[in-house]
Amino acid sequence: YQSKRRNDGPVLYDPAFDAASSQTLTLLGELRHAVDHRELRLYLQPKLALDTGHVVGAEALLRWEHPRRGLVPPMEFIPFAEQTGFIRTLTLWVFEEAARMWRVLNEAGLRITISVNLSTRDLLDVELPQKFEALLVKHIVPAEGFCLEITESSIMDDPQRAMSTLERLSGLGFRLSIDDFGTGYSSLAYLKRLPVDEIKIDRSFVMSMEKDPNDARIVRSTIDLAHGLGLTVVAEGVENAQVWQLLREQACDEAQGFHMSRPLPSSEFISWSTGWTTRLSAMKLKGESRM
Ligand code: C2E
Ligand code: MG
Ligand code: MG
Numbered sequence: 001y002q003s004k005r006r007n008d009g010p011v012l013y014d015p016a017f018d019a020a021s022s023q024t025l026t027l028l029g030e031l032r033h034a035v036d037h038r039e040l041r042l043y044l045q046p047k048l049a050l051d052t053g054h055v056v057g058a059e060a061l062l063r064w065e066h067p068r069r070g071l072v073p074p075m076e077f078i079p080f081a082e083q084t085g086f087i088r089t090l091t092l093w094v095f096e097e098a099a100r101m102w103r104v105l106n107e108a109g110l111r112i113t114i115s116v117n118l119s120t121r122d123l124l125d126v127e128l129p130q131k132f133e134a135l136l137v138k139h140i141v142p143a144e145g146f147c148l149e150i151t152e153s154s155i156m157d158d159p160q161r162a163m164s165t166l167e168r169l170s171g172l173g174f175r176l177s178i179d180d181f182g183t184g185y186s187s188l189a190y191l192k193r194l195p196v197d198e199i200k201i202d203r204s205f206v207m208s209m210e211k212d213p214n215d216a217r218i219v220r221s222t223i224d225l226a227h228g229l230g231l232t233v234v235a236e237g238v239e240n241a242q243v244w245q246l247l248r249e250q251a252c253d254e255a256q257g258f259h260m261s262r263p264l265p266s267s268e269f270i271s272w273s274t275g276w277t278t279r280l281s282a283m284k285l286k287g288e289s290r291m
């Protein structure tokens, strides 16, 4: 991949790009085709409140159902889309799809927040807030129903511009979250000034915190930091019951992970949630607190 650029202006020549240009054009063509021919899928992974066990949100995660290659994970095309600028088209597709899903879930009685991932390029797009606002109006959905996830590094790429985009998104009513917290360039000075509502602890610290005391310490201090700043804290990558229990004891607010559910096709999300709620009430009747 190309080295990171400081802004999103036109790139006239980049040797790394040139060497792979025919491959690049092929993949870019295939991605355009994917959008036009409905090969993209938005999966939903539930986010649960640790104290009650209730489903409080879902993260929207992109998949590409490639006619020959099968289900392509995002890490195989998102970095490329970011590099070429095509991510802006993808992000608008993702947000519009998330808005449609929010309506469907809401009408089924699920009052939850849908989280959408934004990339660096999106934060540098001064028109992003108005594009999102137009989609809210088109689908008659409230900004408060969505949380936008951004990484520390994407903010630090051009802090001034990112800050102004984030302030406008927050002004519209969107919730904002810092994703993969602890892995990127972090600036606590910016964190304090940003209009964020939530921090997501990266799964690399959460996944084995029941075995690794250093990971457990990092998670604990991140929870304290978040609470000290008045932010909600979410742990991603909860893969077993011990980790769920530890996070509960440390008063972490929300959790997401394979232990509860993998990302699901949207058609399966409602039935999963219904089943989960039923199991939860059964456990409460029996007085079980462990999951
Ligand atoms: P992310 O935003 O940090 O998303 C969480 C990732 O962790 C997802 O991977 C999810 O499947 C995975 N995960 C959740 N729980 C567990 C667990 O318990 N164990 C393990 N090992 N993994 C877990 P996924 O779907 O492959 O997405 C990878 C990354 O791709 C995302 O990381 C995000 O950075 C990016 N991405 C996905 N969809 C989009 C999108 O629509 N737009 C943008 N810009 N990026 C996206
Ligand atoms: Mg995310
Ligand atoms: Mg994450």
Ligand code: MG
Pocket (backbone or CB within 6 Å): 180, 202, 203, 236
């Ligand atoms: Mg992550």
